[in-house]
Amino acid sequence: MSKGIRDWLEMRIGLDDLVKTNLTGSMVPKNVNLFYTLGFVSLVGYAIQVLSGIVLMIYYIPHPDHAFRSVQDIMSKVPYGWLFRQIHVVGSNLLVIAAFMHMITIFFMGNYKKPREMTWLGGAVMLIFTLAFCLSGYLLPWSQLSYWATTVVTSMPTAFPIVGDFLAHVLRGTEHVSGATLSRFFALHVSILPPLFLLFMAVHFLLVRRIGISSTPFGKSDEESRAWDRYQKKRHTDGYPYYPYFFQKQMFMALVYISVMFAIITFAPTLFLPVEANTPADPLKTPALIRPEWYFLAPYQMLKLIPNKFLGISIQIILVSIFIVWPFLDTHKEKNILKRPVLRGVFIALMCLWVLLMFWGMK
């Protein structure tokens, strides 16, 4: 039976060649480590978000009068609705962690350098899209937590002179977070961001396949040191096949990711759903403590600390811009960050600053 299907496909699409070219015949460097699997883990994370999101979308009602109730119905009345929502909520947070870690390890290993500048660029834009997904999805349950966190985050553009209020108005649809904001964020979350994200993802994968996986800078060989005067795919002829060996590693890490997700759902189900997440949004009742989600805490705290708010938001935009175009700014030939003390120091200082601001923002 399976041979019949296989032959049928072989005759039409050249299955054997497809498998050989992309799986068994595609070689990866011998010294790749587990950090190289974080891109795949992020992909699995996105797939989980899409599948759980589709289930939630069946029952969710994007209207201020019904949104909260529909989410509560998903949690209590829809069979296994609680599981899909928990997967979506916990998964979104883990996904941000996985994507961050993917970018950090790429940065740390210098794999953004020539000829992979565009791969980095695509990845950085995808990370920003991921945060946009989180921001837009966060409002949808229409709880006190989501309403006020969105109020805070959508207020940030008002720091811009002249166009600030206009930008905030575009985001919210009205003067304050309202039903119009909910509609906009819902549309953004389910129909505007996904195709854009898929487009960037396709380009990202195309570039990864086209250029080939980079060797880690800590390995024995470093093919990137050669002159890049023309396109040449990196084939790693001395490496080992992607399938089954590297695929096993990727699957292992994906299973770790899923296991951690279920561990959080089992042992800390309210980690990302505190009491405020189960209280309907009340625009007239400002909670004692308003703060955005943990991944926005550092920029939020930074804005609070810098006296001039336009300066604060400008610094953030500059930092994000530098992050996105970093491969074009860093033209140093050395890939190994261990041999670049200044860059290493700045990198560690920025990481520490981020963590510090995040914990500070929690208070």
Added chain:
Amino acid sequence: MIRKLILYSCILFAAFAAVVHAGYREDFEREFLTKPWAGEQVEESSCIGCHSFKPTADENVPVQWKMTVHYENNVSCHDCHGGDPKDASMAMSHQRGFIGVPKPADIPDLCGKCHIGILKHFLESGHGKALKASRNGPSCVTCHGSHKKGNYIQKAHIDIINEQLCSQCHSYDRAREMKQALFVVEKKIQEIEGGIDSLRKSGVFVDEEERTLFSTHAEFRALFHSVDVTLVKNNTDLFSQRLIVLEQKMRETFSELQFRRNFSAFLMLLFAGMGIILLLLPKPPKE
């Protein structure tokens, strides 16, 4: 070329940022959290504005009000005392319904604006009749307090019935009998309150349970204000029955939570097990 362009853009942007719009942290807090889009903020009540001048907490009514259950439930000065909190010049205008400090005999009507069921039972009770006759008490604040130091209005609780308080006016015997009659239902109410709180902390939306408990509780306490032991005893079974139904529903929710935990633990173990199996699969051949 690209590098230079980006660098110049950043410098220009930073320079623009540095010279435009001088503001401070207070400005940020005010702008970001109190603009109209941040929700319609509760306006500063003119009552609070004037009554906050007293230097000590003992005399400062707003400080004392913040110690009460009314503050916790957003019941403000004008809700009881009338007047217009948004207009300082009309805050104490009788045209705007200002009552001020009520006379003892008028207190039940003042509280009864919200606590309607209780008012009816209170007026028919021995307490209500005594107040009507003496015009001086006992009224609601005699037992429940107001916003005076050491006697703040707290969430109603069975321990309000105590020898020290009741024996100020009469012997404690009858009050003790009433407390015993209330005990079973009150205990169950407390247990259910604890259960609801626990469910809420577990991420369950307990609005319906809270409303059922609140209405049952309110009806029971309204009945108690008749100070009629026989009436309370006769109705205890009825209220207990309603609470048992609620308790049963909560028990089912707890079971559901336990099932969820077990199910997700099963999935966790399943995926972790698959991961372990993957670790056991053959590794790439070494040279």
